[in-house]
Amino acid sequence: MATLRQVAIARLKARSARRHGHDSLPATIKRRRIYILPSRFGMMLSVILATMLIAGLNYNSNLALVFAFLMVSMALVTMHHCNRNLLRLRIDVTPEVDAFAGREAVFEFALRNDSSVDRRDIEVRCMTARGMGSVAAKEDTSISVAVPVAQRGVTTVNQFELRTYYPFGWFYSWTYVQESLTIFAAPAPRGSRMLPSVGAQGNAAHSETRGDEDFSGLRAYEPGVPLKHMAWKVLARGGEAAVRSYSSLAAQPEWLEWSSLAGLDAEARLSQLCLWVLECDAAQRPYGLRIPGKEIAPSGGAAHRFACLRALAAFGMTET
Amino acid sequence: MDTERVSFEQLAGISACFALAVLSRITSLPLWVPLIVILCGAIRLFTARNGRSSPPRWLVFTLAALTTPLLFLRFHTFNGLDAGTALLALMGGLKLLETKTRRDIYIITLIIYFVSLSALLDSNSFWLLAYLIAVSWLTTAALLRLTSRGAAPDWRRCFRHAGRLLGQALPLTLVFWLLFPRFAAPLWQIRSDFHGAQSGLSDTMSPGDIDKLALSDEIAFRVHFEGAAPPSRDRYWRGPVLHDFDGRTWRVTELDFGGAPALQPQGPVYHYTVMMEPSHQRWIFALDWPVHSALEAAGLTSDYTLMQAFPISHPIDVVATSYSKARATDSLNPRMRRRDTHSFNGNPRTLQFARNLRGEHPDDMDYVRAVLATFNQQPFYYTLTPPKLGNDSVDGFLFDTRRGFCEHYASAFAVLMRAAGIPARVVTGYQGGTLNPYGDYWILRQSDAHAWDEVWIDGSGWIRIDPTAAIAPERVEGEMADATNPDEALASRWQRNAGWFAGARLRLDVLREIWRERILDFDQDSQQRLLKMFRIPEPDGQKLVMVLAAAMGLVLCWLTWQVRRELDPRSNDAATRAYARLCSRLAAAGLPRLPHEGAESYAARVARQRPDLAHTVTAICRQYSALRYAAPSTSITLGQFEAAVRTFRPRHSPK
Numbered sequence: 021m022a023t024l025r026q027v028a029i030a031r032l033k034a035r036s037a038r039r040h041g042h043d044s045l046p047a048t049i050k051r052r053r054i055y056i057l058p059s060r061f062g063m064m065l066s067v068i069l070a071t072m073l074i075a076g077l078n079y080n081s082n083l084a085l086v087f088a089f090l091m092v093s094m095a096l097v098t099m100h101h102c103n104r105n106l107l108r109l110r111i112d113v114t115p116e117v118d119a120f121a122g123r124e125a126v127f128e129f130a131l132r133n134d135s136s137v138d139r140r141d142i143e144v145r146c147m148t149a150r151g152m153g154s155v156a157a158k159e160d161t162s163i164s165v166a167v168p169v170a171q172r173g174v175t176t177v178n179q180f181e182l183r184t185y186y187p188f189g190w191f192y193s194w195t196y197v198q199e200s201l202t203i204f205a206a207p208a209p210r211g212s213r214m215l216p217s218v219g220a221q222g223n224a225a226h227s228e229t230r231g232d233e234d235f236s237g238l239r240a241y242e243p244g245v246p247l248k249h250m251a252w253k254v255l256a257r258g259g260e261a262a263v264r265s266y267s268s269l270a271a272q273p274e275w276l277e278w279s280s281l282a283g284l285d286a287e288a289r290l291s292q293l294c295l296w297v298l299e300c301d302a303a304q305r306p307y308g309l310r311i312p313g314k315e316i317a318p319s320g321g322a323a324h325r326f327a328c329l330r331a332l333a334a335f336g337m338t339e340t
Numbered sequence: 341m342d343t344e345r346v347s348f349e350q351l352a353g354i355s356a357c358f359a360l361a362v363l364s365r366i367t368s369l370p371l372w373v374p375l376i377v378i379l380c381g382a383i384r385l386f387t388a389r390n391g392r393s394s395p396p397r398w399l400v401f402t403l404a405a406l407t408t409p410l411l412f413l414r415f416h417t418f419n420g421l422d423a424g425t426a427l428l429a430l431m432g433g434l435k436l437l438e439t440k441t442r443r444d445i446y447i448i449t450l451i452i453y454f455v456s457l458s459a460l461l462d463s464n465s466f467w468l469l470a471y472l473i474a475v476s477w478l479t480t481a482a483l484l485r486l487t488s489r490g491a492a493p494d495w496r497r498c499f500r501h502a503g504r505l506l507g508q509a510l511p512l513t514l515v516f517w518l519l520f521p522r523f524a525a526p527l528w529q530i531r532s533d534f535h536g537a538q539s540g541l542s543d544t545m546s547p548g549d550i551d552k553l554a555l556s557d558e559i560a561f562r563v564h565f566e567g568a569a570p571p572s573r574d575r576y577w578r579g580p581v582l583h584d585f586d587g588r589t590w591r592v593t594e595l596d597f598g599g600a601p602a603l604q605p606q607g608p609v610y611h612y613t614v615m616m617e618p619s620h621q622r623w624i625f626a627l628d629w630p631v632h633s634a635l636e637a638a639g640l641t642s643d644y645t646l647m648q649a650f651p652i653s654h655p656i657d658v659v660a661t662s663y664s665k666a667r668a669t670d671s672l673n674p675r676m677r678r679r680d681t682h683s684f685n686g687n688p689r690t691l692q693f694a695r696n697l698r699g700e701h702p703d704d705m706d707y708v709r710a711v712l713a714t715f716n717q718q719p720f721y722y723t724l725t726p727p728k729l730g731n732d733s734v735d736g737f738l739f740d741t742r743r744g745f746c747e748h749y750a751s752a753f754a755v756l757m758r759a760a761g762i763p764a765r766v767v768t769g770y771q772g773g774t775l776n777p778y779g780d781y782w783i784l785r786q787s788d789a790h791a792w793d794e795v796w797i798d799g800s801g802w803i804r805i806d807p808t809a810a811i812a813p814e815r816v817e818g819e820m821a822d823a824t825n826p827d828e829a830l831a832s833r834w835q836r837n838a839g840w841f842a843g844a845r846l847r848l849d850v851l852r853e854i855w856r857e858r859i860l861d862f863d864q865d866s867q868q869r870l871l872k873m874f875r876i877p878e879p880d881g882q883k884l885v886m887v888l889a890a891a892m893g894l895v896l897c898w899l900t901w902q903v904r905r906e907l908d909p910r911s912n913d914a915a916t917r918a919y920a921r922l923c924s925r926l927a928a929a930g931l932p933r934l935p936h937e938g939a940e941s942y943a944a945r946v947a948r949q950r951p952d953l954a955h956t957v958t959a960i961c962r963q964y965s966a967l968r969y970a971a972p973s974t975s976i977t978l979g980q981f982e983a984a985v986r987t988f989r990p991r992h993s994p995k
Contacts, residue, residue, distance in 0.1 A: 077523050080523070083469050093512035097903075135906070143489075187501065
């Protein structure tokens with residue numbers, strides 16, 4: 021039974037993907053792509069309703085029939101309400117999320133309800149995880165879905181699901197949003213080796229990495245630089261946005277190299293590299309990454325960090 | 341998610357709903373079943389209150405193992421309605437006891453719905469239906485609160501929302517009700533489960549039976565006459581005819597259909613419809629003397645009584661024809677004569693009295709008149725509270741107490757006739773009735789129950805004699821209440837006579853009659869009449885299903901529209917609607933509003949492109965802005981704005 025169900029769902033997903041192509045986010049949920057089925061509870065209810073109807077007909081009791089018909093109609097009305105609960109919702113999500121192996125990747129789904137009725141109990145199902153939330157009339161809400169990440173790697177799904185059991189749990193309606201969601205799961209930051217520069221220069225490097233206050237000049241602004249390093253005065257005078265450079269930042273860029281970690285296996289090397297990336301980033305030292313098949317020039321800031329982590333996550337995986 | 345634990349509040353809510361549903365069946369359940377249900381609910385609520393989980397499983401199983409055989413001992417089956425409901429109620433109670441998760445509560449809601457239905461299966465009460473719909477409304481609201489995964493909405497919202505859903509379900513219910521095909525015959529035979537009292541007259545009569553009925557205001561049946569109704573002296577509604585007397589109790593001996601002396605109808609003919617209330621007996625009360633009825637399952641017995649083949653468990657309508665007088669010229673068949681002249685040994689004083697009187701009046705009719713004259717001239721009293729009688733009840737009544745009700749007089753009269761060798765029998769039924777002027781029908785209540793006699797006179801046939809009329813003529817001509825002594829006035833009686841109260845009662849009865857006719861009596865024939873009303877030729881089941889499908893389609897379209905309409909963010913604002921109309925008109929004229937344009941900038945652009953519309957559009961758009969954004973006390977009203985939009989009809993191109 022379960023397999024039959026899985027086959028049916030897989031076909032439905034494929035069909036939905038074929039018919040609706042790729043959604044451009046934010047996507048509005050249209051009538052045509054909301055599916056609805058009775059839940060297990062609804063199945064039980066339908067058996068009860070059928071029994072009620074047959075009893076009423078057999079006993080030729082008009083009052084029992086009124087009651088049975090009322091309950092059947094109620095179920096049909098509920099079906100409409102369940103379907104409506106998803107209709108014309110607008111949904112948006114940042115489709116790429118970074119995470120570390122062994123932790124959770126958190127997708128933040130932004131839901132917008134432009135209508136004048138509340139939408140309750142909206143469930144977002146994405147990969148193996150699900151999140152739940154309600155959107156009041158004409159309001160926004162954010163539903164976070166935390167996907168547990170077991171392994172390093174890049175995981176992509178082509179669609180995610182919105183589902184609701186509202187109002188009575190008799191029916192559930194659902195829809196597939198055709199948007200690729202990707203998790204870049206960097207290796208778990210782990211390792212015992214010291215940074216290459218530290219290893220080479222001994223403790224001397226430590227004093228230098230702490231030299232935050234040694235002003236050494238200005239350089240061009242790039243996103244991700246801490247605000248306290250901004251050269252506000254230069255900006256106020258009408259000049260280009262610039263960043264004060266300190267001796268530590270201006271130091272020799274650190275090269276984090278795959279080849280320097282001889283003696284470890286591939287995953288251990290990646291974990292060590294990941295730890296180094298985080299250490300350098302925290303210390304605001306420029307760093308570059310060199311792994312087989314990929315080289316990232318030395319730099320700093322959040323964007324650079326993400327680029328490095330993604331390179332580590334994607335290591336050894338065929339491009340998709 | 342369904343395995344989430346339930347809270348005390350959820351449990352309390354659903355327990356209350358379950359209790360209310362079981363309450364509707366309370367009369368047909370053995371007393372200990374509701375007690376066990378209450379006990380289970382109380383234990384579970386107590387444990388929930390203290391934050392503990394449900395009692396151990398073995399307790400539930402032990403209770404189930406103990407109580408189920410008890411139930412079987414009581415009913416000897418689980419198949420019948422009462423037994424099934426009792427079992428269901430019991431299982432619901434035990435389920436309550438072992439409730440842990442939401443899924444358990446789902447099951448309880450289903451049990452609630454089913455118990456509610458079972459209560460309605462053998463009921464005709466509007467109030468019960470209303471009560472049970474209210475119960476399922478509460479249950480559904482509780483379910484709504486239960487199924488909310490996030491912060492549950494408060495109770496008031498749940499009630500409102502469940503009520504709204506029920507309201508939206510009504511049109512669909514009506515369509516189903518009117519058009520869903522009914523079975524002509526039940527799929528399987530229903531076990532008759534009726535343990536309650538049969539109401540009205542029974543097939544025996546002993547002193548004190550009818551005067552109990554006389555206190556009951558319950559309606560026995562209603563009658564509608566085609567044309568004029570017979571006068572009061574002819575409104576005798578025939579019920580069981582009693583032949584066998586054992587000194588105290590009269591009984592119906594055997595029932596045979598046919599063999600009755602043929603009637604030669606005389607006098608006015610009456611066509612009428614008897615609308616029987618369910619009495620769980622087989623008698624249908626037809627006017628004296630019935631000759632024909634249009635009910636297939638009914639027949640006339642040899643006593644001219646109309647009977648149905650099975651007890652009347654649902655309201656039925658019987659169309660019948662009667663003549664106010666009838667003669668039988670044949671002679672009475674010897675077996676019947678023997679039966680109806682048989683005298684019970686006993687009541688020696690009565691027999692002696694009859695022998696003496698018969699000596700003075702050898703002619704049958706003379707003898708009858710002499711007996712009636714005795715009742716009339718001797719101090720016989722008519723009372724609802726007659727003294728108790730001993731073994732020779734007729735002797736005691738005729739010579740000692742002389743106080744009695746119609747059954748005493750009918751019984752004594754028949755005994756006196758038989759003692760003189762005249763065939764006589766006691767007829768029970770109803771007499772008189774109240775006209776409901778608001779509904780053109782007569783109401784016969786249990787208090788109209790009556791007993792009289794029939795004697796066989798050769799050459800004339802059976803003749804109706806009402807000995808009670810000899811003693812208290814008012815009893816027959818007017819209301820029984822008038823005949824009773826003032827000190828026996830009954831609360832219900834004077835209430836009936838209080839003017840406005842009587843009027844209100846009769847009006848209410850019209851509603852009850854409509855309920856009966858339109859709802860309870862609705863069947864296949866009614867559906868066919870309905871189809872005929874819509875000009876559908878030769879209505880049959882297939883056409884009914886087609887009409888049902890079409891009507892359902894329409895209602896479901898309406899429902900879809902109704903449910904989605906609430907989504908439209910502008911639907912509930914008249915000003916926005918009117919503005920949308922303005923925009924669509926301008927769009928039709930080739931000037932669609934761009935998504936980013938506000939009212940004023942849109943008007944400015946229209947004014948540039950179509951100078952001929954500039955003035956009007958600018959004015960209307962300014963009105964809209966004022967309505968929308970200005971303080972409430974602006975000079976423009978919503979009505980003016982809507983009127984301005986209505987009259988605005990832009991042409992496609994400038995002249």
